[in-house]
Amino acid sequence: MPSPTRGFLGRRRERDPRLPPGQYDVGTDWPVLTAEPTPRIPPERWSITVDGEVESPTTWTWDEAHRLPPSEYRGDIHCVTTWSKFDTRFGGVSLDTLLEAARPTAAARFVLATSSTGYTTNLPLADVTGGRAWLAWEFDGRPLTPEHGGPVRLLVPHLYFWKSAKWVSRLTLLTEDRPGFWEQNGYHDRGDPWRQQRYQGD
Ligand SMILES: Nc1nc2c(c(=O)[nH]1)N[C@H]1C(S)=C(S)[C@@H](COP(=O)(O)O)O[C@H]1N2
Ligand SMILES: [Mo]
Secondary structure (H helix, E strand, O other): OOOOOHHHHOOOOOOOOOOOOOOEEOOOOOOOOOOOOOOOOOHHHOEEEEEEOEOOOEEEEHHHHHOOOOEEEEEEEEOOOOEEEEEEEEEEEEHHHHHHHHOEOOOOOEEEEEEOOOOEEEEEHHHOOOOOOEEEEEEOOEEOOHHHOOOOEEEOOOOOHHHOOOOEEEEEEEOOOOOOHHHHOOEOOOOOHHHOOOEOOO
């Protein structure tokens, strides 16, 4: 039976195509999700080391990292707790730049990111190359705050945000996958939001 209200119902708002399945738009908020106490790390005491399956293990200080070619991410981020944040802007350096200097061996397939707090997360090497991963020290043109991983966090925005380790200090190249903190606690080894890879087995 045709309904007189059909025309109105037909104008129901479309779901934003930028939202992966099961996610909602958090708007201008930026929730803080941290398993450990927030460390206060002065930039002059921060450094990043790339080691493991690489030809040239390398450490960069804050000043050295800032002399590398700058790189920016503009786009969305997605947390496994179902919030997504649109149109973020992060500044820092592309992981490609660090990896080109450290030169992964032919056997390198995975990366374990470690924070100075002990937090770890694992990623396929293919997910942090090709302009898809950054060390980020700026958000919206301002220094990244300690709550959000400042002075420097990992940023891998095409995967769920638990992969973006805050206070990152080491990237270890590996021949085999080694589950990190949340991955040992049941979260997915890859974490693609478009495939809803939230938990092991998804
Ligand atoms: N060191 C560290 N990094 C971390 C986490 C953490 O608990 N410790 N939480 C992860 C999770 S689950 C998310 S969703 C994001 C949250 O980042 P935010 O607090 O800046 O939103 O950081 C990720 N990186
Ligand atoms: Mo998260």
